[in-house]
Amino acid sequence: MAILVIAEHDNASLKLDTAKVVACAHQIGSDVDLLVAGENCATVAQAAKQLSGVRNVLVADNGAYAHGIAENLGALVVSIANDYQHILASASSLGKDVLPRVAALLDVAQLSEVVEVVSEDTFVRPIYAGSAMATVQSLDAIKVMTVRVSAFDAVSNDGAAAEQSLGGVFTSNVEFVSQTLTESERPDLGAASVVVSGGRAMGSAENFAILEQLADKLGGALGASRAAVDAGYVPNDLQVGQTGKIVAPDLYIAVGISGAIQHLAGMKDSKVIVAINKDPEAPIFQVADYGLEADLFDAVPKLVALL
CATH class of the missing domain: 3.40.50.620 (HUPs)
Incomplete structure (x- = not known):
């Protein structure tokens, strides 16, 4: 075989x-x-x-x-x-x-x-x-x-x-023009053992700096929901979900992510899922191992300070 x-x-x-x-x-x-x-x-x-x-x-x-x-x-x-x-x-x-x-x-x-x-x-x-x-x-x-x-x-x-x-070379009419890469010292999103992801509730690209601090403290990668990517907060190579990257880290921290099925499809196999959201009815809490109902702008800085 x-x-x-x-x-x-x-x-x-x-x-x-x-x-x-x-x-x-x-x-x-x-x-x-x-x-x-x-x-x-x-x-x-x-x-x-x-x-x-x-x-x-x-x-x-x-x-x-x-x-x-x-x-x-x-x-x-x-x-x-x-x-x-x-x-x-x-x-x-x-x-x-x-x-x-x-x-x-x-x-x-x-x-x-x-x-x-x-x-x-x-x-x-x-x-x-x-x-x-x-x-x-x-x-x-x-x-x-x-x-x-x-x-x-x-x-x-x-x-x-x-x-x-192998001998023989196969070519086509397709020509490589250019490639733009996002450089980061953090682990690759698909291979990281810890992923910290943010959603639309982050509010702006600048606010993602809060999650970057948390990811760096944990030695993890930064991710995002499709809503955050569509809003222009982060580049699309950080998107986790059905139309983004499928990840299964040891620890997945979802911050300000409601938990749409599109996003859950990309991270629900994570070993431990932690959700931080101020909406108690957010679907993300149904798949989370640990949930914190809180304002992310209050909870995340406190979590960073503890690490």
Whole structure:
């Protein structure tokens, strides 16, 4: 049962999500190969070889793959697809961009945001914004799947995989123009063990500084609800929810967030959820392990002072 996992990286370091997708692959079968496609990505390949249970690391080192252009990467994956029964990637922006193209080119149905492996052809995935779970069986010869990484624990780094270089370069008419990145010393939102998120009740971008202090005290990442992002308080790469990032930290602190189903879909798998809201009827209290009915502008500074 050969399985191909598409590695996610920035050409310098391997993202933790990849180790979690490999964990999902292990539940399907034991022959797991990892595809590292990028430019000057030898460091990434070396890290990939250390992931436990990986058989081979397939390296495609070329400028055509430097920026994860889906048309180029998708064609590369299809070129080796017949050697595999499963093709997996994280349900990130990259996975959501590449795998639908792969599935279309292979003429198979894609399984999206898998959270549980039942058997080699049967999987569980959320529907209706996570309010229900569907058990889906695929009869396709090649199963193309994105994985919700918050549902899996990362594999260890005690592996010793072989490395294999891939020949052939796939290009397209798509041209990379530019990329704007938000730089922060805080942990990545998707990998942080502590997340502090704010909602529309924060009132302004300046008020998010209060939450930044709390996040820094806890060594955590900063997040936000869609309402806060739409209001322009924070950039959209901090959005947690169905249309943002899916997170499952050890501790999730929701400040001034009402708890719309769109937001709950992105954080309800957190180990411990703490909600601070002055509305006692806020839906967020229904999923919170601990709730504090209070004015956030009074409660959060006091909490920061105690830490």
